[in-house]
Amino acid sequence: MLTLTAIRTQTQEIIERLAKRGIDRTADIQQILSLDESKRAKQTLLEQNLAKGNVLAKEIGDLFKSGDKAAADEKKAESIELKEAAKVLETELTEIDKQLTQKLYEIPNAPVAKVVYGKTPEENETVYEWGVDPVLPANAKPHWELTSQYDIIDFELGNKITGAGFPVYKGKGARLQRALINFFLDEAIKAGYYEVQPPILVNEASGYGTGQLPDKEGQMYHDKADNLYLIPTAEVPITNIYRDVILKEEELPIRNVGYTPCFRREAGSYGAHVRGLNRLHQFDKVEIVQIAHPSQSYEILESMLEHVKMLMTKLGLKFRILRLCGGDMGFASAMTYDFEAWSGAQQRWLEVSSVSNFETFQANRLKCRYKTKDGKNELVHTLNGSALALPRIVASLLENNQTENGINMPECLHPYLGFTNIN
């Protein structure tokens, strides 16, 4: 969530930046400011009351020691009165605070200067493009036909075992998954990331920490018996490692990478554009996460883009990078770049990675700070990106590399695959 300090000191700027998402939050911001004001007023009253109570309690203690019971009892009565008043104040304060927090949770992050105004994906800016159109055979097929032709991914079998969106990877299909995961992890480690293997179920606090809750409650699978959520991305557990943590300034930046399966309910999406691997309920992803000094976070965002670019280039997939417009950005992000791979047979771009800087938005909820040299605690910036998500990479690889004699695998995967061609 946005910090109260920012809302208080840069009110107008925040409103203008939020407007880039195509929303007007002026009224909400004003309400937050007035709630904040009445909260502080109430708090001052309560604290004055408590201070009096503390003095009284001490006096009563002293009177008891000196044996002056009558005087002590008199003060006791006064103390009880104070306490009742305090109880009322406290209830009021809690109520105001609840409203304030609720309001703060509802405000998305404010896009930074570079982000353009826009409401739809069409308004995203293309900032980079690489690769050439694949040359496909005359009867080129979309991946969902290729996967059944070569029997490497079985959607029907997944339907039987679990349901739609839970495919079974078979034979070379399964090995391709494993190869990609290992390739992505190894490349990240080479680039200086530290591998972690986090839990794939998280508690409620973690969901709030990275902003999935309360915003995207319905998008996560929820185990009600134990109140745990299946992660929609490794970002959640990996970033939450740093919840309630105060880091040393020299520890920054922290660079973590992790592979996990990801689970998304994707409620309400149907149709041809979500066919095959285009949208799944369970998929695999290697995620890079950085905890950064605020002065370095945009430099780091660039370096993360470079890393993903390198992966795409090695895989030989034609791709482009979009800087998302305000309206297309995720709730918690201050700036996001999407990578899209070209899908030759579908003749469309498929989103394969999303790299974002959240600035202090997550850190504020997580209470992740670093200690400056003069001993002050400041919020860190958090960043993350897919490097990469598998299904659409697989879709593009299969479609773009299909030939009359099978599907050729890119060279970078050969050592991981143990074969060079799916036929």
Next chain:
RNA sequence: GGAGAAAUGGCAGAGCGGUUGAAUGCGGCAGUCUUGAAAACUGUUUUAGUGUAAGCUAACGGGGGUUCGAAUCCCUCUUUCUCCGCCA
């Protein structure tokens, strides 16, 4: 899953109803000494809110309660440890 014990500052570890934000040790930081370092000695060392500041308030795993007053008593949840059971 059953039985028992426990949870205190960066760490170890006292305190078990009267001022305790918390003894002591270690670690960290600053200084004295030293050519420098070590040792020794001295000082300092949690966080959040509020306030221009002095200060005030809150926090001893989380939540609730008893009391004029709770780290200390009670309830509850969570976690950890020991023993038993089960088990990849």
